[in-house]
């Protein structure tokens with residue numbers, strides 16, 4: 481089965497063609513058009529700006545993804561039309577959660593294509609898709625490859641908009657254990673990055689700068705580190721970092737790197753501690769990470785250390801870096817693993833879609 485997948489929940493516009501064979505989920509094309517330069521100029525996403533760009537990008541992105549799925553001599557809408565008509569079995573689209581204007585662009589485009597080309601359509605939950613990006617091979621793993629049946633497992637979604645911990649018994653049977661009470665981990669990282677004049681989004685640069693610190697001299701509090709629940713909170717970290725930056729007259733490169741290290745450590749420590757505790761409590765030996773922050777290598781290394789130190793038999797996986805941040809391939813992968821087409825008239829953009 482071959483699916484055209486569309487993702488437009490936040491600032492990216494993504495289209496991908498994904499295929500499922502007996503055992504593998506293969507990405508034939510995965511195109512992401514980004515309006516990052518516009519958001520970098522404003523230091524964050526202005527929803528109206530994001531949606532306006534997506535309206536412009538969505539059709540060219542879909543055409544590109546269709547043409548790239550089968551190497552055609554010339555990228556053209558005529559070719560794309562033939563590929564969609566003859567080679568695509570269904571269309572998958574993110575229907576939530578996300579920014580309403582952005583979601584509408586993807587959802588209405590997918591519905592139009594479904595109606596015009598008479599293709600089944602599958603609405604996909606963006607956050608669950610972040611976790612199921614792990615099933616696109618190959619993923620980063622410690623130390624084994626992902627089993628075909630990973631259930632039960634603990635899923636940690638850690639992105640710019642969300643920080644959620646879930647227990648999965650099967651693809652449709654899961655329980656939300658906890659999440660952030662305020663800012664998402666990525667959101668706090670980006671806001672602190674802005675205070676340090678780092679490029680937006682700040683995650684990758686914070687990670688690179690943190691690597692330069694071998695003997696840290698600054699420490700920030702890891703929020704809710706010792707609470708008994710599975711909740712997170714990152715707005716206090718943002719305030720602590722802001723106070724530190726305001727107090728210091730001169731923020732030179734060394735101090736910037738120190739702040740990056742301290743911020744990353746505070747975020748990573750609480751994510752690792754609570755996720756591993758959830759795996760112990762629910763007696764699972766698999767943890768799947770997903771979302772932009774799961775691209776952070778230190779996060780993965782700290783998971784490994786913690787598991788070794790506690791002498792636990794838990795394997796942690798995160799998607800290949802390209803599939804950690806927002807992309808359409810993960811939307812297609814989820815739809816292929818949980819194939820539930822609905823009538824195109826029944827799909828709505830759902831900005832507040834959460835976990836059932």
Ligand code: KG4
Nearest residue numbers: 639640641666681683684772773776805806
């Ligand atoms: O999943 P994503 O692309 O978008 C949302 O659905 O929110 O996540 C974007 C977030 C941003 O906050 C970005 O700073 C963060 O992921 N991020 C990282 C890294 N790469 C991206 N955070 C820490 N380390 C990274 N290497």
Ligand code: ZN
Nearest residue numbers: 610639771806
């Ligand atoms: Zn996302």
